[in-house]
Amino acid sequence: MAIIPRVDGKRAYKQVKNASAGPWDVIVIGTGIGGMSCAAALAKKGRRVLMLERHYLPGGFTHMFSRKGFEWDVGVHAMGEMGPGELPARILAWLTGDTVEMVPLGDPFDRFRFHDTEEFGLPDSKAAYVAMLEARFPDEVPRIRRYIRLVDRVCALSKLFFLLKSLPRWTDRMVNGALHLVSTNWWRRTTGEVFDELGIQGKLRTVLSLHWGYYGSVPSESSFPIHALTHSHFWNGAFYPAHGARVFADGLLGTVLRAGGEVLCQAEVGGLLMEGERAVGVTLTDGTTFRAPIVISAAGAKTTVGRIVPESARRSAWGQAILAIPDSPPYICLNLGFEGELEPGDAASANLWLFNTWDSEQKLWDPANSPEPPHILYVSFPSLKNPYHEPGATHRQTGECVTFVPWDLFEQWKDSRRLDRPEAYQSLKAEIEARMLAELRRRLPALMEKLVFCELSSPLTAQHFTNASHGAIYGLQASPQRFTCDHLRSRTPIPGFYLTGVDMASLGVVGGMVSGMLTAASIDPRLYLKLI
Numbered sequence: 268m269a270i271i272p273r274v275d276g277k278r279a280y281k282q283v284k285n286a287s288a289g290p291w292d293v294i295v296i297g298t299g300i301g302g303m304s305c306a307a308a309l310a311k312k313g314r315r316v317l318m319l320e321r322h323y324l325p326g327g328f329t330h331m332f333s334r335k336g337f338e339w340d341v342g343v344h345a346m347g348e349m350g351p352g353e354l355p356a357r358i359l360a361w362l363t364g365d366t367v368e369m370v371p372l373g374d375p376f377d378r379f380r381f382h383d384t385e386e387f388g389l390p391d392s393k394a395a396y397v398a399m400l401e402a403r404f405p406d407e408v409p410r411i412r413r414y415i416r417l418v419d420r421v422c423a424l425s426k427l428f429f430l431l432k433s434l435p436r437w438t439d440r441m442v443n444g445a446l447h448l449v450s451t452n453w454w455r456r457t458t459g460e461v462f463d464e465l466g467i468q469g470k471l472r473t474v475l476s477l478h479w480g481y482y483g484s485v486p487s488e489s490s491f492p493i494h495a496l497t498h499s500h501f502w503n504g505a506f507y508p509a510h511g512a513r514v515f516a517d518g519l520l521g522t523v524l525r526a527g528g529e530v531l532c533q534a535e536v537g538g539l540l541m542e543g544e545r546a547v548g549v550t551l552t553d554g555t556t557f558r559a560p561i562v563i564s565a566a567g568a569k570t571t572v573g574r575i576v577p578e579s580a581r582r583s584a585w586g587q588a589i590l591a592i593p594d595s596p597p598y599i600c601l602n603l604g605f606e607g608e609l610e611p612g613d614a615a616s617a618n619l620w621l622f623n624t625w626d627s628e629q630k631l632w633d634p635a636n637s638p639e640p641p642h643i644l645y646v647s648f649p650s651l652k653n654p655y656h657e658p659g660a661t662h663r664q665t666g667e668c669v670t671f672v673p674w675d676l677f678e679q680w681k682d683s684r685r686l687d688r689p690e691a692y693q694s695l696k697a698e699i700e701a702r703m704l705a706e707l708r709r710r711l712p713a714l715m716e717k718l719v720f721c722e723l724s725s726p727l728t729a730q731h732f733t734n735a736s737h738g739a740i741y742g743l744q745a746s747p748q749r750f751t752c753d754h755l756r757s758r759t760p761i762p763g764f765y766l767t768g769v770d771m772a773s774l775g776v777v778g779g780m781v782s783g784m785l786t787a788a789s790i791d792p793r794l795y796l797k798l799i
């Protein structure tokens with residue numbers, strides 16, 4: 268069942284047939300965190316924004332749903348930089364009119380439990396993290412200190428890197444060109460190469476890369492700065508939105524609506540309306556048109572190039588460079604419902620990562636070709652993170668369990684319809700579900716006795732609801748190819764047409780929100796003041 272975003276007690280969105288007459292200053296395609304943040308920022312500066320969403324609900328990966336009285340988020344489990352005074356926290360408060368309360372997940376906020384029962388917790392301060400590493404690896408202290416110094420240096424340089432993505436391409440080329448004459452272009456290096464250069468091997472290498480699941484690329488694949496930035500993102504711990512991720516749509520769309528904007532759902536954009544070389548609006552797949560002098564796509568870079576822009580742009584160097592970037596991995600998610608008092612321990616506000624391997628290069632679990640259980644299960648308990656959750660007389664709590672799988676397993680059914688997929692797909696899902704549950708029962712026996720509900724989503728589910736390319740969990744792969752592609756920026760070669768969302772700049776909910784702000788600042792430079 269849908270959980271409906273509301274503004275001032277009313278549904279935050281309408282159907283296309285009820286759309287108000289324009290004129291619109293800006294059209295935003297897609298209502299994920301990127302689109303909503305961009306629209307809210309422009310609304311704050313007086314723009315009337317029309318938001319168009321293909322799903323029947325706004326929110327993208329921040330939307331929530333319920334089954335039999337249990338509620339889950341889709342794509343929000345842990346967000347960093349939400350402590351008092353941190354820049355992303357200030358931006359979120361400004362964009363939502365301070366309506367979102369972020370709750371710390373505790374210390375540690377992430378627990379990584381290995382098959383041989385060794386456990387590492389990620390603490391909620393950088394000093395405690397470094398102390399933990401030095402205590403667990405006393406012979407490696409000099410290497411750890413060199414590594415942390417490098418992480419700090421690379422993170423400091425990265426701020427400029429993302430800012431340049433909102434400026435014209437020539438500025439980016441000039442500034443980055445000059446910068447890379449005097450310093451290394453870290454975006455070209457993989458995390459694995461940096462580990463090798465620093466002589467980081469064995470268990471230390473695995474422990475320093477424990478958080479790769481938050482950006483979806485193993486060390487041999489990931490661009491080192493994104494790995495470094497994920498460390499710094501969580502230096503002060505992780506947070507979760509009180510009441511669940513629905514509050515992002517409530518708050519951000521509230522800002523858009525109060526400035527005269529509108530949100531239309533089941534409004535799939537199928538193309539741009541062009542006058543000469545310029546974008547002047549959009550055409551929906553049902554033929555309806557809307558006009559505005561500025562059009563922004565927050566629908567994902569590959570979806571934008573593959574389904575929205577004219578053929579000439581798709582075939583241009585810009586379009587081809589974007590389409591050539593691989594996706595982040597597809598994922599499956601078991602949504603779990605528990606009843607009965609959960610013993611503290613396994614189930615907590617902190618996330619639990621169950622590893623069956625010390626090999627930090629093992630990315631995908633291939634249930635069709637491997638008899639092994641999943642090598643990683645990420646288990647999160649949304650209701651235990653939410654201080655306002657009411658468990659009721661039966662002590663209801665929710666869990667989510669995620670792992671990465673190959674797209675090839677599901678590709679054959681990509682054109683089938685949701686709720687009407689063939690028997691073979693259903694039986695693969697049933698097998699995957701049974702094997703994930705068996706592994707959860709083996710690792711968390713007491714907790715799993717309280718399980719009363721479960722439902723598996725596949726990469727086809729993600730593709731169905733968000734148009735995610737190949738059911739990708741985090742958009743484009745976080746690799747050197749992605750971050751050295753200077754076509755990925757707010758401005759596109761089509762005048763009047765912009766890009767935003769996680770593919771434009773950085774990943775995750777905070778990455779998407781900042782990308783939204785950067786694109787909005789490309790259009791209204793006064794917004795740069797909010798980014799410092």
Ligand SMILES: Cc1cc2nc3c(=O)[nH]c(=O)nc-3n(C[C@H](O)[C@H](O)[C@H](O)COP(=O)(O)OP(=O)(O)OC[C@H]3O[C@@H](n4cnc5c(N)ncnc54)[C@H](O)[C@@H]3O)c2cc1C
Pocket residue numbers: 296297298299300301302319320321322325326327328329341342343344345346534535536537565566567570574575598600669732733734739740741742767768769770774775776777779
């Ligand atoms: C299982 C999972 C767990 C995650 N956990 C975390 C986490 O703990 N912390 C974190 O920071 N991040 C997490 N993420 C990542 C994060 O949620 C997403 O990367 C981010 O929300 C994406 O935002 P976006 O706005 O770029 O894209 P999306 O949320 O994908 O929004 C794009 C929107 O565009 C719409 N659209 C597409 N095509 C069209 C079209 N033609 N016309 C109209 N609309 C269209 C889609 O329906 C969608 O609503 C997680 C993601 C997943 C899937």
